[in-house]
Amino acid sequence: MLRKQMADKSIKATAERTSLSPGRLFLRRFSRNRAAVTSAVILAVLYLSALLAGFIAPYAMDRQNRQAPFHQPIGIRWSDESGWSRRPFVHEYHSGKGITGYEKAAGKRYYVRLFVRGDRYKLLGLIPSDRHLFGVDAPGKVYLLGTDRFGRDIFSRVLYGAQISLSIGLVGIVITFFIGLTVGGISGYYGGTVDNLIMRFSELVMAFPSFYLILAIMAVLPTGMASSLRYLLMICVLSFIGWAGMARVIRGMVLSIRERDYVTAARSQGVSDWRIITRHLLPNTVSYVIVAITLSLPGYILGEVALSFLGMGIQEPMASWGNMLQAAQNIRVLTSYPWMLAPGAMIFITVLSFNLLGDGLRDALDPR
């Protein structure tokens, strides 16, 4: 295996130069994996743009343009019939004769400018502002990924949707791992009846047809519910299903670690159980946990997408990648306006990046 060879080489190199810390070793191995590094960069960019969605998006999430439903994507151009331009610009479009499509209005250029004033938003939810990274002067419009049924800019909505779709994974995984680590740690450390009870319960949770159950729970939530509350409940429901598998693995690891001498030593010195679990047992599972986090995060993102796609998750007018994809479900919309699939491509890129990153982390943390 190539990676094994590389790992062997790096171990030899370490022996020669002696003192390289494990962290250093990990970084070295990780940085050799181009796919994983690229994925990490992509994810960083995605999360950063989600954080700054208000600033980067040229329009507000719910800014409608009733004159331009299902507008095709407008490309930023450097040239047209009248020649090249030193500044990028977009053309103006008018609705055409047919049902679909907008025709380019000849001649007029709308230059793309940086830091323009536009819709009001709150940066990071705190700082009110109306400056946007880029935009064009009215009546020009810049729709990088086209518009939806209500003439809302899909590019902007993808960015706002990322706030929900990307954060759901992070929050969900934190909850799952908190429960999974605690329960798995307790179960593995104490063993006996406690262990037995916890394991039976986790089997019960795992035997549920989870997807249908989640659907049922989401379906009975009242429709008028505040979207932030709905969002939180959705995370809780997804995490509740996810913790069981995690707890079982942690339990298995703790079971073997607790027999080691240093744990016995700690116990004989009268260290409390809680401290042994949190300070001596769980830290040993860290490398597994890091990899598992990266590899199970996509599950939460996909869970949100599936639920919102079926209309049981995040509700309009809030944007999430799942409910944006739902709008493409209509066969006429899908075939005539394929840019409606853009959020799907974003989900794919995100999940792929997490999987590649997780794979790279595993190789770097645990080179076998």
Add this chain to the structure above:
Amino acid sequence: MYRFIIRRVLSAIPLLIAITLVSFAIMQMAPGDFLTQMSLNPQISPQLIEKLRVTYGLDQPVYVRYLRWLWGVVRLDFGYSFAYHMPVIKLIAQRAAATLLLGLSSTIFAWGIAVPLGILAAVHRNSWIDRLTSILAFMGISVPTAFLALLAVFVAARTGWLPIGGMHHMSYEFMSPWQQFWDLLRHLVLPTLVLGIGMLAGLMRQVRSNLLETLRSDYVTTARAKGVSERVAVYRHAFGNAINPLITIFGYYIGDLLSGAALVEIVMAWPGLGRLMLDALSGKDIYLVMGSLVISSIMLISGNLLADILLAYSDPRIRYN
């Protein structure tokens, strides 16, 4: 062995009861019931609604309704669907057959391709074929089912090569049996592909890594040292042991299959359980929801049991006592 099976089946009973309890409780939390929507219709008199309420037993306390329902389930009577006006069990039987067909075809598709590709990748590891399949596998694992289904519908609609959805052509009833079979097959292609791809990708990686692991073990080295050909070393010695653990994965995928199938069914208008469940949920058709949940749980549990039994048969080291 039989003892083990009986014990597993028996232990599934409290599990099923727990599932029904939880889902009944969830459905009770829902505001309103099936008749609430009806009462908004001015054509229906309040007296009629009251009558229906009594006929369907909706005026009884919760626990009475639950116990009644549970007693019905024991006698294979899953109650009556308000929206479809037919017994739930009949409705579910129709739909579950469609879901099973889809699940079966995508499982065959996934295993049929994943196993040979995984072997190929492991035998020629670090070759171009290994890299290509690994890239494809990562993409296959990562693509959201709903998105893939939409893409498939898009391609089908643009090219017209395959039907864009449904299970039968409109004129299905008037076709000869042979045409009917061909029609069903054509409708099955896209949903099978969409549902199978994720499973295929995951399986292929598993086959590859399991085979690599086995090829590294001592007994294979011994066989090679004794001079058997690479072909014999791989297929005779390593293959069987590499495949064994995958049987547990088979059981594990059933849960995925059910949830994935729901999305595929909804996008591609496949008349299966998932679609039925969604309709039932939005219509507050409580007995239909409960029935679907119970049937899908049974499918999940029996799938896992089947996997355990298969594993016990194929691996002599495992003994259930």
